[in-house]
Amino acid sequence: MLRIGMIGADNFHALAFSRLANLPPEEGGSGLPARVTMLWGESAQRAAFVANEAHIHTVVDDPARMLGQVDAVMVVLRHGAQHHDAALPFLRAGISTWVDKPFTTDIGQAAALVAAARESGALLAGGSTCKYCPDVLWLRDKYRAMCADGGVISAGLNFPGELDSPYGGLYFYGGHTAEILTTAFGPDIISVKADVTAGNVIAVFKYASLGVCVNFAEVSEFHAALYGAKEVAVHSIDISTIYRQGFAKFVQGVLTRTPPEPYGTLLRPVQILNALVEAAQTGREAFVAPPLE
Incomplete structure (x- = not known):
């Protein structure tokens, strides 16, 4: 035992x-x-x-x-x-x-x-x-399928994120979002831009050929959307298991x-969160550091 x-x-x-x-x-x-x-x-x-x-x-x-x-x-x-x-x-x-x-x-x-x-x-x-969530794995598989069939123009999702959390601000819940992104769309995020309005953060994570918009709203239901050349796929994210x-x-x-998982998958979300926090604090585009292994 x-x-x-x-x-x-x-x-x-x-x-x-x-x-x-x-x-x-x-x-x-x-x-x-x-x-x-x-x-x-x-x-x-x-x-x-x-x-x-x-x-x-x-x-x-x-x-x-x-x-x-x-x-x-x-x-x-x-x-x-x-x-x-x-x-x-x-x-x-x-x-x-x-x-x-x-x-x-x-x-x-x-x-x-x-x-x-x-x-x-x-x-x-x-x-x-969250990286093991069945709905996140569905999102990953659907994204790959749509990329192979005409391409994906953009994507979006919502997940909680507290700008002023006493447990590290955006780091507290942002860790979930960072790993949803790396699981569904891959680790190769180049940069992030963030807008803070009325305490709510909306961020755009930029890949080489894709932008993913994340609304860090404190709401009870989570959803993701893929906007493809041939279809739009909307899917709820249930994290109960x-x-x-x-x-x-x-x-x-x-x-x-x-x-x-490889240890590099533990390091990459930290780099992404560092850039997200910088973008939210400065109002400027923040670049994500090169991956570590």
Whole structure:
């Protein structure tokens, strides 16, 4: 049985992943051979709540107490700027590590995590589970099919994004959008322009032959549209199952010692988010740095 330590309790992801690990299938559990056996939370009250709801037996007062006691950790702190420091000791110790979205807010820290994983041989995964969403995969496949049949002129989608979120502003939810883009349309975004009106951000991500408009509106339903030479395809994006899909990818990766994706896919969204934040702050087109591997 895979023993997992959960680092962070404030984020709903901690409760969602822990329930998938610890509850029986008839109560919503995944049925996978993995259990969250230890938890550290930002506040004792929230940690106690998550531990009770997800049947976690051990709550620690310091994540370092998990070293030597777990086979893997999941870092699910809300603020991406905290992910590097939380994950690095475990990666250096060779412990498989999931780093939640946004992977980091700093590309140097992101690269350092990848380097530590490669040096120790630890498995590293994470980012947004939206990349596993069936509707996002549908969007990817439909985009490719339309490109092969007359071409796609432009595309658009909506997803939440808080300009002034206390957990890193646009980085907090923007990590989801960045990975929807890289999954559906590829990683080769050249630049981004952003307009901020009444606190709402609308951004255009430019590829070599495509522009994708993203409305970061705080609404409850998400949709995508592809405008092709021969047809217009509109599709809703239901993210209700992404925790289950992401947790399964991580557990399978740990058990097979195979990262779910190349490490470059963890780095690219950070570069895209850096450009998005710059564009929103300056009002000017921001270019995305060359990809790292």
